[in-house]
Amino acid sequence: MLTIYADGGESGHNLYTVPLVAVVAKCPHITRGGWFWRVAMEQRERPKAQLYRGAFCGGIAANHVSYGVRQLFTDRCSLYVMLSHKVDLEKLEEPEKVVGPAYTSRYCTLPVPKYELSETGMRPDCAYQLVHDEMNLDGNPSLNLASFVTTWMEPQATQLIVENIHKNFADQFEYPQTEVIHKRCINMLARLFNAPDPVTFAGTETAGSSEAVMLGLLAHKWTWKKRRQAEGKPSDKPNVIFGADAHICWDKFAKYFDVEPRVIPLEEDNFTITKEEVAELIDENTTCVGVILGTTFTGEIDPIEDINDLLVDVKNERGWDIPIHVDAAIGGFILPFSKPELAWDFRLPQVKSINVSAHKYGLVYPGLGWLIFRDMSDLPEELMFYVSYLGDEMASYTLNFSRGSGMLLAQYYNLLRLGWQGYAMAANAVLENARYLTKRLHDTGYFDVLNAAEILPVITLRLGEPVDFSVYDLSAKLRERGWIVPAYTLPPNADHITIMRIVVRQNFSRDMADLFVEDVKKAYAALLAPKTKTIVKQRSAREAHSVL
Numbered sequence: 012m013l014t015i016y017a018d019g020g021e022s023g024h025n026l027y028t029v030p031l032v033a034v035v036a037k038c039p040h041i042t043r044g045g046w047f048w049r050v051a052m053e054q055r056e057r058p059k060a061q062l063y064r065g066a067f068c069g070g071i072a073a074n075h076v077s078y079g080v081r082q083l084f085t086d087r088c089s090l091y092v093m094l095s096h097k098v099d100l101e102k103l104e105e106p107e108k109v110v111g112p113a114y115t116s117r118y119c120t121l122p123v124p125k126y127e128l129s130e131t132g133m134r135p136d137c138a139y140q141l142v143h144d145e146m147n148l149d150g151n152p153s154l155n156l157a158s159f160v161t162t163w164m165e166p167q168a169t170q171l172i173v174e175n176i177h178k179n180f181a182d183q184f185e186y187p188q189t190e191v192i193h194k195r196c197i198n199m200l201a202r203l204f205n206a207p208d209p210v211t212f213a214g215t216e217t218a219g220s221s222e223a224v225m226l227g228l229l230a231h232k233w234t235w236k237k238r239r240q241a242e243g244k245p246s247d248k249p250n251v252i253f254g255a256d257a258h259i260c261w262d263k264f265a266k267y268f269d270v271e272p273r274v275i276p277l278e279e280d281n282f283t284i285t286k287e288e289v290a291e292l293i294d295e296n297t298t299c300v301g302v303i304l305g306t307t308f309t310g311e312i313d314p315i316e317d318i319n320d321l322l323v324d325v326k327n328e329r330g331w332d333i334p335i336h337v338d339a340a341i342g343g344f345i346l347p348f349s350k351p352e353l354a355w356d357f358r359l360p361q362v363k364s365i366n367v368s369a370h371k372y373g374l375v376y377p378g379l380g381w382l383i384f385r386d387m388s389d390l391p392e393e394l395m396f397y398v399s400y401l402g403d404e405m406a407s408y409t410l411n412f413s414r415g416s417g418m419l420l421a422q423y424y425n426l427l428r429l430g431w432q433g434y435a436m437a438a439n440a441v442l443e444n445a446r447y448l449t450k451r452l453h454d455t456g457y458f459d460v461l462n463a464a465e466i467l468p469v470i471t472l473r474l475g476e477p478v479d480f481s482v483y484d485l486s487a488k489l490r491e492r493g494w495i496v497p498a499y500t501l502p503p504n505a506d507h508i509t510i511m512r513i514v515v516r517q518n519f520s521r522d523m524a525d526l527f528v529e530d531v532k533k534a535y536a537a538l539l540a541p542k543t544k545t546i547v548k549q550r551s552a553r554e555a556h557s558v559l
């Protein structure tokens with residue numbers, strides 16, 4: 012079954028005034044584990060991990076999704092992928108080609124083309140106002156309980172970002188001090204992740220955890236390849252092992268870098284991987300085992316210590332030195348503070364690289380991530396690129412070249428400003444608020460709680476009582492009040508379980524938790540009520556407004 016949500020699309024109406032059109036199409040080809048493939052249209056529905064997985068990684072199924080969608084929709088709607096496509100101007104009515112006259116032409120006196128460059132441009136206040144107004148169609152970031160990404164920073168951090176927004180981090184000749192600060196951040200983080208002495212850790216900033224995961228895995232693939240070649244063994248069949256609980260960037264790595272993904276399915280009652288499952292899949296061609304410190308789907312953590320012990324045994328018994336990459340996108344700025352005693356990082360000998368999203372609980376705006384290698388020897392020399400500066404060589408290991416310096420400086424600001432105690436307070440505050448919200452939601456009696464924010468500030472719920480609506484309906488109903496709460500099915504083999512996930516970030520207060528629970532209760536009651544009861548008695552204009 013293919014579920015497609017479309018909305019008013021290009022007609023430019025407000026999301027809340029145009030009812031969502033839900034199209035449910037039967038597609039016999041889309042059978043992979045009985046998944047619901049949700050394809051959101053245009054910019055209205057934000058991407059969900061599940062959605063990416065569906066759109067990019069379903070192989071044959073994804074092709075059918077895209078084929079089916081193209082068959083179903085006119086050019087006024089588009090398949091939701093991050094790739095934008097051509098708008099056929101021939102097929103548009105004249106009014107659809109322009110950003111309509113607004114503000115009775117106080118700002119724009121000429122029609123503004125939507126899909127072509129205008130001939131003359133416009134005044135800055137006009138451009139500002141048009142863009143500013145379009146942004147009103149986005150959701151409210153403060154009510155976005157779907158995202159891990161930081162939506163609030165202190166004004167001083169914002170000031171630093173704005174002051175440095177024009178500096179390209181790649182121009183290390185011109186802006187050497189940003190590189191100095193980069194080095195300080197890497198040092199602080201590697202030590203936070205317990206990089207042992209006397210090894211020489213190394214690391215880099217990235218655009219986010221996706222780039223960091225890919226660079227980490229690429230390095231391990233090269234190390235494996237070099238070792239195999241040195242041993243005179245074939246190196247054409249690398250594989251990487253991770254769970255279906257991993258983020259889509261792991262699948263992306265496997266596809267883009269031509270490595271066989273050995274994906275461990277989830278179980279009915281276990282949404283992380285086990286060391287036994289890893290043991291079954293490893294062989295001499297395994298370049299890396301991936302573990303997740305906070306899964307995107309349920310916020311749980313893989314048994315990292317167990318898997319480390321397994322790989323230590325494998326190394327001793329079979330001679331295969333298989334590294335672990337820890338995807339700490341979500342947990343990397345929480346667990347070192349909330350549970351410093353938990354060994355998931357470089358304290359474990361097979362953990363050779365770690366990524367963390369600065370723009371999640373590092374409390375920086377998007378997009379910044381970090382990749383740290385335990386030791387320089389984990390990063391093959393062949394992958395480094397050098398620029399020379401005043402007789403010095405500066406190394407880089409990135410997928411991109413140019414990028415802004417603002418977020419790096421914002422991270423440094425936070426590290427200075429918060430210190431260990433500040434980050435610990437931030438981590439414990441979101442955990443406490445998440446646990447408070449879990450209890451209040453549990454007390455409604457509507458939900459089974461799958462993850463009660465014990466380790467990370469993520470709550471996952473499914474409907475407890477049998478009712479004739481789903482968490483998708485509840486999510487849509489909550490959206491009417493502005494709350495953005497994703498609903499999705501878990502990955503295979505837990506894909507019969509449909510959940511709602513709530514992420515608690517630093518801006519989410521107890522008060523907001525209370526308001527949210529009241530809205531959940533109202534939404535639930537509205538969905539439960541027989542449809543006739545929800546029809547509000549129509550009143551005439553005279554009845555509704557007193558006439559003087």
Ligand SMILES: Cc1ncc(COP(=O)(O)O)c(C=O)c1O
Binds near residue numbers: 222306
């Ligand atoms: C576990 C995990 N890994 C990687 C990523 C990708 O992170 P980013 O958006 O920073 O690229 C995410 C995103 O939510 C995630 O949850």
